[in-house]
Amino acid sequence: MTWLREKEFAATADDVLWRRTKLGLRLDAKQADELAAWLAA
Numbered sequence: 001m002t003w004l005r006e007k008e009f010a011a012t013a014d015d016v017l018w019r020r021t022k023l024g025l026r027l028d029a030k031q032a033d034e035l036a037a038w039l040a041a
Contacts, residue, residue, distance in 0.1 A: 005039060013039060 002019055004010040013036035017024035026033070 001035070001038070009037065012036070 001016060004016055006007075008020060010016045010020055013032055014024075015033060016035060016039070017027065024032070
């Protein structure tokens with residue numbers, strides 16, 4: 001995820017979960033919220 005944020009300029013959880021990867025198919029809502037919080041930090 002760090003690579004996506006630093007090199008690919010992924011800014012939102014939806015950007016990571018659905019546009020750049022297909023992790024949205026595997027992560028539950030809690031995990032998606034944790035990712036969003038990490039990206040916002």
